[in-house]
Amino acid sequence: MKLGPKAFQKRLRRAGAGPKLDPPPARAYLTGMAIRRILTIDSAPDLGLLKRVSQPVDGVDESVRALMDDMLETMYAAPGIGLAAVQIGDLRRIVVMDLGDGPPSEGNRPEGAEAPAGGEEPRIPNPRVFVNPEVLWASDETFCYEEGCLSIPDYFDQVERPARVRIAYLDREGRRVEEEIEGLYAVCYQHELDHLNGVLFIDHLSRLRRDRAMAKVKKTMRLREDA
16 A cells, blocks of 8 residues: 555654655564565556455465565565555465554654654654454444555545454464554555455546546556656
């Protein structure tokens, strides 16, 4: 997932720092990682893979953790706030995310960042990983958010989703975790879970808006190739 322009600008104002969306994370465990190519919907083969349903992971081992590290590195480089394994061509049910909502302290404040007026702390890297993620319960209350996607470059639109969800997943060590989440965390989690089920955020839109998204992405990718 990628923040929409409005959310991006709001985040920069709250961060009180420079123009980079996601500051470099603490990468004590990110060794030997690689930046992978992100599939995009303008390519028929890429789109075909993005529409496939990902398969459950039998267990969390070193190969799974290596994939998580590559996914995080790829997501930060994009930059984005969430990435599903299928977006780099791997059909395993794995998601990574970093909303920049780590616990603030003087010790982990990004270099050069100062707390904005009013005492609000800047965003702190907080990489999360999810293996075999699922939704156990969703609220009737909904929340509308401007979403973007690394596989749908430079297109953003409003998507309505449950405002709160109870989720379950395996963490980096293979332990089962259950928690109730809301806000941007819930939006991003549901967006990435959709990817694992072969669903893109534009699939929640009208046919007209989906066609508009496809046309814009094709134009964006042509301009990038010509640059």
